[in-house]
Amino acid sequence: MVIVNIIVTALLGVGVFFILVGSIGLLRFPDFYTRLHATGKCDTLGGGLVILGAMIYHFFQYPETLLVPAKLAFLVFFIFIANPTATHAIMKAAYKTGVKPWRLGEERR
Amino acid sequence: MVTIFLVASLLIVITMGLSLYRAVAGPGVFNRVAAVNIIGTKTIVLLVVMGYYFERPYFFDIALLYAMINFIGALVFAKYLERGELWS
Amino acid sequence: MTKGEKRFGILLTFCIMAVFWVLLSGIFDAFHLISGLICCAIVAVISHDLLVKGKSEKKLLKSLRLVIYIPWELWQIVLANIDVAYRVLHPKMPIDPLIIEFETTLRGEFSLVTLANSITLTPGTITILVEPERGKFWVHAIAKEPADALLVDQTMQKKVAHVFMET
Numbered sequence: 001m002v003i004v005n006i007i008v009t010a011l012l013g014v015g016v017f018f019i020l021v022g023s024i025g026l027l028r029f030p031d032f033y034t035r036l037h038a039t040g041k042c043d044t045l046g047g048g049l050v051i052l053g054a055m056i057y058h059f060f061q062y063p064e065t066l067l068v069p070a071k072l073a074f075l076v077f078f079i080f081i082a083n084p085t086a087t088h089a090i091m092k093a094a095y096k097t098g099v100k101p102w103r104l105g106e107e108r109r
Numbered sequence: 110m111v112t113i114f115l116v117a118s119l120l121i122v123i124t125m126g127l128s129l130y131r132a133v134a135g136p137g138v139f140n141r142v143a144a145v146n147i148i149g150t151k152t153i154v155l156l157v158v159m160g161y162y163f164e165r166p167y168f169f170d171i172a173l174l175y176a177m178i179n180f181i182g183a184l185v186f187a188k189y190l191e192r193g194e195l196w197s
Numbered sequence: 198m199t200k201g202e203k204r205f206g207i208l209l210t211f212c213i214m215a216v217f218w219v220l221l222s223g224i225f226d227a228f229h230l231i232s233g234l235i236c237c238a239i240v241a242v243i244s245h246d247l248l249v250k251g252k253s254e255k256k257l258l259k260s261l262r263l264v265i266y267i268p269w270e271l272w273q274i275v276l277a278n279i280d281v282a283y284r285v286l287h288p289k290m291p292i293d294p295l296i297i298e299f300e301t302t303l304r305g306e307f308s309l310v311t312l313a314n315s316i317t318l319t320p321g322t323i324t325i326l327v328e329p330e331r332g333k334f335w336v337h338a339i340a341k342e343p344a345d346a347l348l349v350d351q352t353m354q355k356k357v358a359h360v361f362m363e364t
Contacts, residue, residue, distance in 0.1 A: 005110060008113070016120050019120075019124055020124055021278075023147075026143075026147065029290075029292070032135075032137070032140055035131070035143060036143055040317065041277050042282070043150050043151070044318070050117065054157055057161065058161075065223075067220060070220055071173065075173050075176060078176055079153070081314070083150060086183035086184060089183065089187035089188070092187065092325055093139070093188070101295075103295075
């Protein structure tokens with residue numbers, strides 16, 4: 001049981017670290033398009049790792065009900081498909097409305 | 110063991126606060142839409158972690174439903190901002 | 198769509214809906230199962246053509262190649278996040294954004310969607326626009342190296358074309 005505790009703690013730690021990095025990128029980057037780079041990639045993997053850690057915890061703590069990890073697996077699959085699609089849709093709307101991208105050497109906006 | 114979930118959920122709430130700054134102060138509407146979408150994704154993760162901390166298995170259904178609502182909301186917003194209208 | 202295709206579409210939609218009903222409810226007594234089957238039948242008859250459309254050959258081989266493609270993609274997702282974490286936490290923030298465009302030989306709907314999703318999930322690039330008639334992609338890259346990996350090497354286009362057999 002100690003091994004399972006260590007694995008779950010490690011997965012949760014790495015997942016929360018990636019979510020934190022995504023949020024810091026949202027504050028630090030100088031332009032709208034680069035901010036979407038930070039959040040669209042980091043949040044997907046961070047959330048997926050946290051839910052994966054919770055699934056492994058469930059396998060060993062409550063081994064009778066196996067439908068709940070199946071539900072969580074479907075949730076992870078949905079996040080991996082839905083987040084990049086929503087990111088692409090927002091970026092397409094910004095590009096067509098005329099938001100100018102940032103080049104190296106300009107000021108923040 | 111369940112205190113790990115409490116610590117994780119506190120850290121996720123702190124990151125939600127950081128994204129809220131971008132939702133308030135981002136110049137223009139697109140920064141705000143991206144920040145609100147990210148807060149929605151973090152809500153799903155927070156719901157799953159809270160479901161394990163409070164030992165209520167019904168939170169996962171709410172998380173699945175909110176994932177779909179968040180996705181559809183982001184797409185509707187993007188379509189409206191691109192075209193200026195929803196139906197033509 | 199011919200009648201055979203319509204019947205196959207209705208049956209496939211019904212099976213997928215029934216699996217989701219049983220998975221999400223978790224209750225196995227007679228009332229819930231029978232009402233689930235009735236609801237799945239009504240949904241499958243009314244809107245089966247949203248899920249199963251068109252006709253293409255060698256579906257089984259394409260599905261197998263797609264399943265083999267997924268672990269490479271997961272490894273690229275991990276690399277992408279390590280790359281973004283390096284660029285965010287570095288004190289000098291080495292980014293140099295640019296927008297590139299290129300053409301591919303893919304024309305089918307599902308293959309274009311898979312390539313766009315893979316480009317968004319790999320290190321340093323996000324898809325902006327897709328033009329389905331000529332297979333043109335507009336991509337925003339965050340630095341010069343990921344843009345070169347997409348324009349010059351073209352590993353991802355070759356892999357997706359191999360999965361869908363160059364549709």
